[in-house]
Amino acid sequence: xxxxxxxxxRSRTSAGFAAWFMNKLFMGMSVSDYSRSLVTxxxxxxxxxxxxxxxxxxxxxxxxxxxVLDATNEYPWGLLLSWGIFAGEPLFAAGFVVAAGYYxxxxxxxxxxxxxxxxGGMLGYAFAASYLLIDLGxxxxxxxxxxxxxxxxxxLFIVAxxxxxxxxxxxxxxxxxxxxxxxxxxxxxxxxxVTVGLIIGGVILSTVxxxxxxxxxLITPGKLHPLWYSSYLPxxxxxxxxxxxxxxxxxxxxxxxxxxxxRCDKVFLSSVPDVTLSLGKGAAxxxxxxxxxxxxxxxxxxxxxxxxxxxxxxxxVELIGFVALPTVLFTVGVKTAKVGLMxxxxxxxxxxxxxxxxxxxxxxxxxxQPEHFERIIPSSGEVxxxxxxxxxxxxxxxxxxxxxxxxxxxxxxxxxx
Amino acid sequence: xxxxxxxPPDDNAAPKATKESPxxxxxxxxxxxxxxxxxxxxxxxxxxxxxxxxxxxxxxxxSYGMLTDFxxxxxxxxxxxxxxxxxGMPQPEKSFDDESVFKEDRWPSAAALTVVNRFEDPKDPxxxxxxKIQCNHCLEPACASACPxxxxxxxxxxxxxxxxxxCFGCRYCVIACPFNIPGYDYASAxxxxxxxCIMCYxxxxxxxxxxxxxxxxxGAITFGKREDLLKLARQKxxxxxxxxxxxxxGEREVGGTSWLYISGVPFEQLGFPTDxxxxxxxxxxxxxLSSVPVIFTTFPAIFGLVYGAMKHRDKAxxxxxxxxxxxxxxx
Numbered sequence: 001x002x003x004x005x006x007x008x009x010r011s012r013t014s015a016g017f018a019a020w021f022m023n024k025l026f027m028g029m030s031v032s033d034y035s036r037s038l039v040t041x042x043x044x045x046x047x048x049x050x051x052x053x054x055x056x057x058x059x060x061x062x063x064x065x066x067x068v069l070d071a072t073n074e075y076p077w078g079l080l081l082s083w084g085i086f087a088g089e090p091l092f093a094a095g096f097v098v099a100a101g102y103y104x105x106x107x108x109x110x111x112x113x114x115x116x117x118x119x120g121g122m123l124g125y126a127f128a129a130s131y132l133l134i135d136l137g138x139x140x141x142x143x144x145x146x147x148x149x150x151x152x153x154x155x156l157f158i159v160a161x162x163x164x165x166x167x168x169x170x171x172x173x174x175x176x177x178x179x180x181x182x183x184x185x186x187x188x189x190x191x192x193x194v195t196v197g198l199i200i201g202g203v204i205l206s207t208v209x210x211x212x213x214x215x216x217x218l219i220t221p222g223k224l225h226p227l228w229y230s231s232y233l234p235x236x237x238x239x240x241x242x243x244x245x246x247x248x249x250x251x252x253x254x255x256x257x258x259x260x261x262x263r264c265d266k267v268f269l270s271s272v273p274d275v276t277l278s279l280g281k282g283a284a285x286x287x288x289x290x291x292x293x294x295x296x297x298x299x300x301x302x303x304x305x306x307x308x309x310x311x312x313x314x315x316x317v318e319l320i321g322f323v324a325l326p327t328v329l330f331t332v333g334v335k336t337a338k339v340g341l342m343x344x345x346x347x348x349x350x351x352x353x354x355x356x357x358x359x360x361x362x363x364x365x366x367x368x369q370p371e372h373f374e375r376i377i378p379s380s381g382e383v384x385x386x387x388x389x390x391x392x393x394x395x396x397x398x399x400x401x402x403x404x405x406x407x408x409x410x411x412x413x414x415x416x417x
Numbered sequence: 418x419x420x421x422x423x424x425p426p427d428d429n430a431a432p433k434a435t436k437e438s439p440x441x442x443x444x445x446x447x448x449x450x451x452x453x454x455x456x457x458x459x460x461x462x463x464x465x466x467x468x469x470x471x472x473x474x475x476x477x478x479x480s481y482g483m484l485t486d487f488x489x490x491x492x493x494x495x496x497x498x499x500x501x502x503x504x505g506m507p508q509p510e511k512s513f514d515d516e517s518v519f520k521e522d523r524w525p526s527a528a529a530l531t532v533v534n535r536f537e538d539p540k541d542p543x544x545x546x547x548x549k550i551q552c553n554h555c556l557e558p559a560c561a562s563a564c565p566x567x568x569x570x571x572x573x574x575x576x577x578x579x580x581x582x583x584c585f586g587c588r589y590c591v592i593a594c595p596f597n598i599p600g601y602d603y604a605s606a607x608x609x610x611x612x613x614c615i616m617c618y619x620x621x622x623x624x625x626x627x628x629x630x631x632x633x634x635x636g637a638i639t640f641g642k643r644e645d646l647l648k649l650a651r652q653k654x655x656x657x658x659x660x661x662x663x664x665x666x667g668e669r670e671v672g673g674t675s676w677l678y679i680s681g682v683p684f685e686q687l688g689f690p691t692d693x694x695x696x697x698x699x700x701x702x703x704x705x706l707s708s709v710p711v712i713f714t715t716f717p718a719i720f721g722l723v724y725g726a727m728k729h730r731d732k733a734x735x736x737x738x739x740x741x742x743x744x745x746x747x748x
Contacts, residue, residue: 063604064605064606065601071588071601071603072526073525073526073598074524074597076601104720105727106727106731137586137587137601137603138585138607138609139586141585144585148566148583149568151565151566153562153567153699154562154563154564154567155705156565157566158706196724200721200724204716207716212705215702220593222595222690222692222694368690370522
């Protein structure tokens with residue numbers, strides 16, 4: 001990796017460029033060594049999942065949505081969107097939360113984690129868009145709300161624009177890492193200089209679209225169960241995205257430390273415990289706020305009596321088991337300064353977010369329909385497509401972490417960002 | 418970004434469009450949007466927010482509607498057949514005189530824009546009640562405000578129509594519809610689209626009756642000006658208080674619908690949602706939408722300030738350090 005500059009200068013000849021590029025691609029290994037390094041149990045499992053999903057994806061695009069999904073008038077959106085977009089995006093707020101902490105709020109100790117969090121966010125958003133490309137009836141028209149016709153009274157219009165712009169902003173935020181990989185110093189300098197503006201832009205776009213995901217359900221008072229329906233929905237979605245992001249960042253740092261140790265420099269590795277504790281403290285505060293807002297939402301609409309119904313018990317499982325419990329875990333983690341406990345709390349909080357979004361999207365949505373619970377069970381095709389997307393997500397993430405300077409600083413760029 | 422493609426409603430048919438712009442025929446008009454942003458700005462500054470109160474949209478005046486009288490419906494499904502023909506839909510598996518369909522709980526879909534279901538009357542089990550259901554053509558449709566591409570239009574005639582050439586298939590309109598009406602033809606790979614009743618908009622424009630109203634042999638479906646239909650419905654209920662329950666469904670539900678219903682059994686028993694707000698659903702999202710420009714205006718200043726404050730502190734600390742070094746050096 002230290003010979004980057006050498007390769008960059010040699011890249012003037014086309015043969016030199018090809019050699020330089022292959023070296024980048026195969027991480028300095030020969031093609032046969034590289035291929036051999038790919039045969040691992042995880043990769044075989046990944047290959048099996050992807051191979052199983054391939055015919056399902058082909059069917060979806062050649063025969064239409066009905067061939068793989070059980071969507072109806074009552075349940076137009078299934079687990080694919082609940083998981084892929086509504087549960088995913090709060091986690092992918094990690095990029096904006098960590099970047100805002102470091103660049104705007106002066107939390108200097110977050111620095112080694114910034115790139116990893118921004119990458120986690122950016123890639124997550126790209127995958128969220130991919131889930132949409134599966135679920136949209138005519139995915140080739142995905143740009144229509146941007147270019148063809150505008151529906152500004154639609155909250156989904158707000159989501160579409162903000163997610164679209166935010167992916168662009170994130171790509172620009174991450175661009176220094178790409179430019180370092182390619183060895184372009186001049187562009188790198190320019191990319192670093194616009195960072196603070198981009199971070200503020202990212203904060204705005206994230207705030208709006210995270211809350212907008214909740215605001216999308218403001219129009220469904222007759223369909224979403226009154227325990228989950230609230231005029232606080234935008235606020236609830238936004239505030240939960242904050243602790244979801246912090247928890248996801250904790251888990252990312254853990255995964256990097258554990259599975260990509262040789263791609264991390266000493267600065268990164270030594271910062272992980274402190275950053276984990278600091279993020280955990282933030283997540284605890286955010287969870288207290290979220291818990292209070294959830295209770296206030298019940299009080300505001302006087303929904304207390306509904307707690308003593310079957311849906312109410314389920315609501316309490318979410319509120320006590322997946323909001324209050326991680327709050328306690330984080331709090332004990334702060335008091336005892338235990339990194340492992342913080343990680344457990346983070347995992348629990350992430351599960352809670354997924355549960356909440358699936359509740360709003362699927363379990364508590366159109367709950368009065370006859371045979372509601374039978375009808376929200378996802379089709380096998382849907383589950384396999386989700387498994388394939390998760391697998392692909394991990395593979396792409398790994399591909400990038402193995403190559404780009406994410407958890408380490410290249411010596412020639414030290415102190416430049 | 419918020420520029421709206423202002424499609425003027427084609428109003429060479431009877432009801433004359435007034436200057437009052439619909440608050441929501443799919444999108445906020447530009448003027449309405451600007452005033453909403455301004456209003457949000459005022460609200461943020463703590464200024465009284467009555468300025469926009471006069472802009473309330475009360476529905477297109479003189480628009481048409483339909484009145485279905487469930488006490489008159491005999492369940493012949495002639496309306497279903499006429500609808501199928503008028504819209505050029507494929508022939509269903511079971512013919513229109515096959516009564517076995519009444520065993521299923523059917524709902525409008527991509528294959529049928531309207532369906533008739535049979536219900537038991539708890540007061541008189543010998544005489545079943547038939548319910549015809551289709552798009553209710555809300556005065557301020559949630560589907561239209563939900564569409565991110567503004568493919569829906571609430572026409573001055575009353576029909577809610579849509580442009581399939583714009584639809585990209587997100588189905589948020591299906592999520593938003595309080596009646597679960599818009600169907601999507603999930604089975605189509607390359608040209609899937611939203612499918613729902615458009616009140617035979619083409620026929621209305623030509624001065625003809627919608628196909629179902631034209632076909633009904635029992636006089637259960639009446640087409641006319643919505644305000645006249647409301648009077649007719651009230652008259653019917655007043656003349657036969659023992660026959661009808663005292664409720665015109667659609668008069669006020671979600672701000673009113675162009676399709677109205679009267680019935681001898683409570684609407685709840687016929688599968689109609691009865692817990693819906695009396696105001697248009699779009700109003701529930703307006704507050705949120707108008708806060709978006711406020712975020713764009715205030716956040717750069719707030720976070721710019723935070724960043725500036727951090728820089729300022731760093732600089733001051735650095736200066737102090739330098740100063741200390743300096744004085745230490747002198748000693």
